[in-house]
Amino acid sequence: MLFTAAEENYIKSIFHLQEDGSLVSTNAVAANLHTSAASVTDMLKKLKSKKLVSYEKYKGFKLNIEGKKTALTIIRKHRLWESFLVNTLQFGWDEVHEIADQLEHIQSKKLVDKLDEFLGYPKFDPHGDPIPDCNGKMHEQIQTSLAELTIHESGEISAVGNQSSALLELLKHKQIQIGTKLVIEKIFSFDQSMEIKMNNAPLFTISHELAKHLFVKKS
């Protein structure tokens, strides 16, 4: 079954919003895709007629098995292309998302599988997100953005999300490196900045912006 780019964008959005299997709301998708609630309702009728979502008026909706399967193939493409852009073409971590949003709609199963092979069957993309294999299976996410940790959680820096000299300079100054262990001591709701404690060092604060670019393995 083939889908338009618009359909695929809705499928992907619903997939990310349902997470655990809970129902998704019209407004949530509208906000996520920067479109109107009315457009979402229109598209839902279409996706329902194509048997990708279970949906009852006013009651919310979610992807069914077929919808999830479709979502995973799109996510697979997106993450493989991101890996290609960063690993093969040397793009920066932070500049590949929009391009991958276009590339994920290219229709050719063979292309995706050959790209996967060329890249050496990567399990995770440059952001640390798991890449579904050609059957839609994916590994547990082993690393998350530091920004996703909550208070008192601890972890170990496992990756840095971008190679810019500005970031590297900052990390050097704060003595943060791969393997550094840390605990979240406080999160300021005002700006999401975090107070963290590393090894035997004194407490210090990092911005939400920086936290998003650091990956940790939770411990």
Added chain:
Amino acid sequence: MLFTAAEENYIKSIFHLQEDGSLVSTNAVAANLHTSAASVTDMLKKLKSKKLVSYEKYKGFKLNIEGKKTALTIIRKHRLWESFLVNTLQFGWDEVHEIADQLEHIQSKKLVDKLDEFLGYPKFDPHGDPIPDCNGKMHEQIQTSLAELTIHESGEISAVGNQSSALLELLKHKQIQIGTKLVIEKIFSFDQSMEIKMNNAPLFTISHELAKHLFVKKS
């Protein structure tokens, strides 16, 4: 200036049809894009309003400087992606066109230039067609498909358009190899099959299908 995929397809089609700079007809584009003459007229109004073509009702049309520049960037993308698919991902020569027709519409100048760099700034694509550089300049085409030769023209086999064992078997049997010199003795209009003469061998006939997959340097 950004264009839709539909606009880009028309621009590319007109470019290929005008060749020398002659006027292009509505019907020619319609046939080329498998669409209706009415649709072509509609699109021409749009391209005229965007100042890409010079066009007067009923009089034919052609790309202006800006239109040609745009066409060359699309052709550059198409041919670089074909090179990538064949050289990097090991696709067969004959299966990349449709995929490249999708990839050529991806919007990102940086992506194209990085791809070009990754591929080592190739001058010709896997079909022997020249690849415009980032300023739109391209080399003279040094090889053409054997199918494009006309009667009494001569040339030398310079490349084989696909690596399938079926084709290689055929070439071996007919004793055709890189460097083989030949002359077109006759072309049968019924099926475009060609009678060719090689070196000191007797005349023999090859199908149009085969001729399309053989490249020659004209002499």
Added chain:
DNA sequence: GAATAAATTTAGATTTGTCTAAAATTTATT
């Protein structure tokens, strides 16, 4: 040079995806 044929354009309709504004429904609040 008038009649006919071919090519091109216009007119009007369709599909996809979107929008705003109004109506319907559900949820929250006195």
Added chain:
DNA sequence: AATAAATTTTAGACAAATCTAAATTTATTC
């Protein structure tokens, strides 16, 4: 429980790209 607020859906419109059929213009032929 009644009303207010928020959410969702419907109704109607629009832009892009396409189509068919009819009208117009250009080309060809007798």
